[in-house]
Amino acid sequence: xxxxxxxxxxxxxxxxxxxxxxxxxxxxxxxxxxxxxxxxxxxxxxxxxxxxxxxxxxxxxxxxxxxxxxxxxxxxxxxxxxxxxxxxxxxxxxxxxxxxxxxxxxxxxxxxxxxxxxxxxxxxxxxxxxxxxxxxxxxxxxxxxxxxxxxxxxxxxxxxxxxxxxxxxxxxxxxxxxxxxxxxxxxxxxxxxxxxxxxxxxxxxxxxxxxxxxxxxxxxxxxxxxxxxxxxxxxxxxxxxxxxxxxxxxxxxxxxxxxxxxxxxxxxxxxxx
Numbered sequence: 001x002x003x004x005x006x007x008x009x010x011x012x013x014x015x016x017x018x019x020x021x022x023x024x025x026x027x028x029x030x031x032x033x034x035x036x037x038x039x040x041x042x043x044x045x046x047x048x049x050x051x052x053x054x055x056x057x058x059x060x061x062x063x064x065x066x067x068x069x070x071x072x073x074x075x076x077x078x079x080x081x082x083x084x085x086x087x088x089x090x091x092x093x094x095x096x097x098x099x100x101x102x103x104x105x106x107x108x109x110x111x112x113x114x115x116x117x118x119x120x121x122x123x124x125x126x127x128x129x130x131x132x133x134x135x136x137x138x139x140x141x142x143x144x145x146x147x148x149x150x151x152x153x154x155x156x157x158x159x160x161x162x163x164x165x166x167x168x169x170x171x172x173x174x175x176x177x178x179x180x181x182x183x184x185x186x187x188x189x190x191x192x193x194x195x196x197x198x199x200x201x202x203x204x205x206x207x208x209x210x211x212x213x214x215x216x217x218x219x220x221x222x223x224x225x226x227x228x229x230x231x232x233x234x235x236x237x238x239x240x241x242x243x244x245x246x247x248x249x250x251x252x253x254x255x256x257x258x259x260x261x262x263x264x265x266x267x268x269x270x271x272x273x
Contacts (some may be wrong), residue, residue, distance in 0.1 A: 009100055013041055013051045020080070027081045030150055034082055039063040043071065046097050047077040048160060049080035051076065058082055059118070062091035067133065068099055068197055072110040080118040083124060083147035087119030093126060094165045118146045120158030122174075125166060134188070135165040138175065146179030150201060157172040159184040159202040160197075163212075172196055180204040180228070185219075187211040194221045200252045202227040210233040216240040222247040228254075232263040241267035 002016035020036035021163060028034060039059040043049050046068035056063045058080035064073055071092065078089040092109035109125075116122050122144045125137060139161050149155040157180020161171055164186035172195040176182055182199030187190065189211060199206040206226035207218065216237070226233045226249055233251050246269055251260045262269065 010048045011043075011050070013049075013054065015053045016040065018057065018059075018234040020060060020082075022058070024058045024081050027130045027147060029085050030152075031084065032153075033083070034060045036082055037062075037238060039065065041065070043067055046099055048100060049259035050074070055079075056089075057118075059087065060084065061086050061088075062124070063089045063119075064092040066109060067093070067095045068097040069107045069109055069243055070099065071108075072112065073114060074110070074112045075109040076114045077095070078114065078116040078118055082118060083120065083150075085120060085158075086124065088124035088158075089114065089116045089119065089124045090125060091125070092135070092137065094135035096131050096133060104134065105136075107133065107137070108134040109135065109143060111140075112138065113119065113141045115143050117177075118147070120146055120180075121162050122146070122160045124158075124162050126164030128164070132165045133182065136168045137161070137166055137171075139162060140168045140170065141173045143175045143177060144179060148178075149180060157181060160199070163189050165189070167191060169193070170195075174198070175203055176187045178203070180229070181208055182206045182224075183208070185209045185211060188215055190215060190217045192219050194219070198224045198225045198252075200225040202229045204229045205231045205235055206233050209237060209240075210235075211237070213237045216242055216243045218245070220245045220247070221249060225250045225252060226260075227252045228258070228261055232261050232270075234239050234260065235263045236267055238264045238267055241269050242268040246254035246271050
């Protein structure tokens with residue numbers, strides 16, 4: 001990392017240029033030890049973080065990692081040639097650290113108006129750690145182009161947003177140029193608004209939930225373009241299907257427009273065309 005901050009009540013990082021390794025000029029085609037720095041900024045403690053209009057290139061893991069909040073990442077340009085399962089523009093997650101105020105309501109990350117053309121994920125809000133806490137996410141107005149998973153059994157497609165323990169996600173107005181998922185929600189994600197995104201080019205599926213049954217409260221999916229990819233428009237836990245609301249979306253299969261293809265097929269979601 002170029003900058004590591006333990007505790008800082010107010011840190012503003014503007015208009016910097018970072019390249020983890022200028023010698024990397026083509027994307028790796030398999031897992032390897034990549035000789036590139038992790039990223040630009042790691043907020044290791046708690047604070048008010050604001051990062052805007054930076055150029056971040058060839059990051060091997062998290063271009064920006066935020067262990068606490070509140071934080072905003074606005075108008076940055078993420079690019080490069082590194083592909084790995086943990087390579088992401090933002091790693092904002094619910095650590096055990098307090099926020100500046102001590103209120104859990106301030107554990108809120110905003111990722112707004114950024115361009116991402118590298119890695120596997122826009123936001124990777126998950127560390128697969130039993131100590132993770134809940135957090136909230138605004139992920140809006142971004143353009144995302146991601147590398148595909150490698151052709152091997154132990155790799156998996158990334159997403160515009162991969163989240164775990166998120167008690168609220170506002171995912172609105174994003175465009176997926178290339179990538180596996182639009183949204184991939186993992187354990188203990190309870191509420192999400194997914195509004196006016198273009199996920200028509202998703203190569204695996206547009207929206208998926210891979211968490212525990214009986215957790216979802218409300219997932220509202222409105223006026224999106226959702227691609228089927230090589231599987232389904234929406235994968236969800238059948239017991240929670242009544243908590244999904246699909247409203248005036250367009251469902252794509254390549255260049256064709258179809259009806260929604262769900263897994264499970266008989267999921268009793270709420271539809272409005």
